[in-house]
Amino acid sequence: MSCAAGTRRLRIGTPVHQPPREAGAAAFSCAEISSYCRRVLDLLLGNCRLPGGSAPVDLAIAGGRIVGIGPARGPARETVDVGGHLVTPGLVEAHIHLDKALLGDRVSGSAETAADAIRLTAIAKRGFTAADIEARGRRVLDLAVAAGTTAMRAHVEVDPIVHLAGMEAMLALKREYAPAIDLQLCAFAQEGILQAPGTEALLVRALEMGADLVGGCPYNDTDARRHIEIVFALAREFDVDADFHVDFSDEPEHLHVREIARQTMRTGWQGRVAVGHLTELAALPAEEQGTLIGVLAAAGIGVISLPLTDLYLMGRRDERNVRRGLTPIRRLLAAGVPVALASNNVRNPFTPIGTADLAHLTFVTAVAAHMGTPDLVRQLVAAVTTHAARILNLRDYGCAEGSRADLVVWDCDRLDEIVTALPARRLVVKAGRVTVEHERRVIERWRVGGTDG
Ligand SMILES: [Zn+2]
Numbered sequence: 001m002s003c004a005a006g007t008r009r010l011r012i013g014t015p016v017h018q019p020p021r022e023a024g025a026a027a028f029s030c031a032e033i034s035s036y037c038r039r040v041l042d043l044l045l046g047n048c049r050l051p052g053g054s055a056p057v058d059l060a061i062a063g064g065r066i067v068g069i070g071p072a073r074g075p076a077r078e079t080v081d082v083g084g085h086l087v088t089p090g091l092v093e094a095h096i097h098l099d100k101a102l103l104g105d106r107v108s109g110s111a112e113t114a115a116d117a118i119r120l121t122a123i124a125k126r127g128f129t130a131a132d133i134e135a136r137g138r139r140v141l142d143l144a145v146a147a148g149t150t151a152m153r154a155h156v157e158v159d160p161i162v163h164l165a166g167m168e169a170m171l172a173l174k175r176e177y178a179p180a181i182d183l184q185l186c187a188f189a190q191e192g193i194l195q196a197p198g199t200e201a202l203l204v205r206a207l208e209m210g211a212d213l214v215g216g217c218p219y220n221d222t223d224a225r226r227h228i229e230i231v232f233a234l235a236r237e238f239d240v241d242a243d244f245h246v247d248f249s250d251e252p253e254h255l256h257v258r259e260i261a262r263q264t265m266r267t268g269w270q271g272r273v274a275v276g277h278l279t280e281l282a283a284l285p286a287e288e289q290g291t292l293i294g295v296l297a298a299a300g301i302g303v304i305s306l307p308l309t310d311l312y313l314m315g316r317r318d319e320r321n322v323r324r325g326l327t328p329i330r331r332l333l334a335a336g337v338p339v340a341l342a343s344n345n346v347r348n349p350f351t352p353i354g355t356a357d358l359a360h361l362t363f364v365t366a367v368a369a370h371m372g373t374p375d376l377v378r379q380l381v382a383a384v385t386t387h388a389a390r391i392l393n394l395r396d397y398g399c400a401e402g403s404r405a406d407l408v409v410w411d412c413d414r415l416d417e418i419v420t421a422l423p424a425r426r427l428v429v430k431a432g433r434v435t436v437e438h439e440r441r442v443i444e445r446w447r448v449g450g451t452d453g
Helices: 112-123 130-146 167-174 199-209 224-238 258-265 279-283 286-299 308-315 329-334 359-366 375-385 384-389 418-422
Strands: 043-048 057-062 065-070 078-083 087-089 091-096 149-157 183-186 214-216 241-246 273-277 299-304 339-341 405-412 427-428 433-437
Touching: 065 258, 087 279, 091 130, 091 273, 091 299, 091 339, 091 359, 091 384, 130 167, 130 286, 130 427, 130 433, 149 167, 149 241, 167 183, 183 199, 183 241, 199 224, 214 224, 224 241, 241 258, 241 427, 258 286, 258 299, 273 375, 279 286, 286 299, 286 329, 299 375, 299 384, 308 359, 329 375, 339 359, 339 375, 339 384, 359 375, 359 418, 375 418, 418 427
Parallel strands: 043 078, 091 149, 149 183, 183 214, 214 241, 241 273, 273 299, 299 339
Antiparallel strands: 043 057, 057 065, 087 405, 405 427, 427 433
């Protein structure tokens, strides 16, 4: 992107809240002014350390996209020198339930199993209203946006208990939060389809209202194969992706993912299907596990590990050497299957904790899945960035020229520190605009006068 030698380099290092410059305020001597040089940039991020890059570079941003990488050129409405800190693409939350988040104060009893969690949450769900769902969803979205998440897939329960109240709330939140985050809404049949009559028609209505994709939960229905068929039929009818909660047990007692892979191939939906949990895969003998992973790779199915929920609810019957209950992340990655790490639930019977900060999931998974080597730590970052973006089929994601300018500036220099040290997010950028700015102030009062009499 650089202009010819001799061009005056734009001085950077100005504060975030610099007043907008006048168009054409800076003069250029560049003889080969590229198209973006002719206009005022929306944002110039100076001195950025990109993943895999050695020397810091400047990112020129206009029209919501990265239009140049290299020595800075051009006037900008906002200029920020990020001081050589790490810059990555925005974090991607591949699987979350905003509609049933933050239920800690309205659920009695604690879940011992996934079935318990579904039952307790279904009781709480009877009291949900659109306004209530919207208020709790807003609190989680605020956490996620502040943590650097710029794209998210939310499962929205659609069933005879809550009807379309969740969809109404989430469509409103999707519009409200559009300047900060892209929200994909998955019309989701948590209570089953066949065992919850009326659900199929509600899923159709949700897709007509604007759901971006359709989701199923075959382990919670009376006929898993038919359930999967209905979800694929809706995916084809509306030409949308499909996402399943699947094989969520300690033992390989369901393995519905085989049928999902079969129907993915039959319908030509390769690259458009994701599965969450998949904990049963870890319980298969190595050879059988390898064969099934090969089937997933061939079908282009993305796997979303939900470590906080899976670690919390799996292994409950193990009296000693309690198993971790995570899908075999390393083997899936080694076979070329994209694997995302996602939050799933935030403070409800499925997961009593949660921050909606995807970096926290990389931190937990590094130890829970034995992923501590430099290569595996990089894969953990990919699981909340590039792999997750691939599973969500996000277009133009990344830090290359032409990519959408959804970015995070981290309070660290190296990629591995995202996992090992949970650095603060100094800045978050969405569609070329700074959306979040963090300031951290620590006063070590113990040092002041600590040695005086
Ligand atoms: Zn889920």
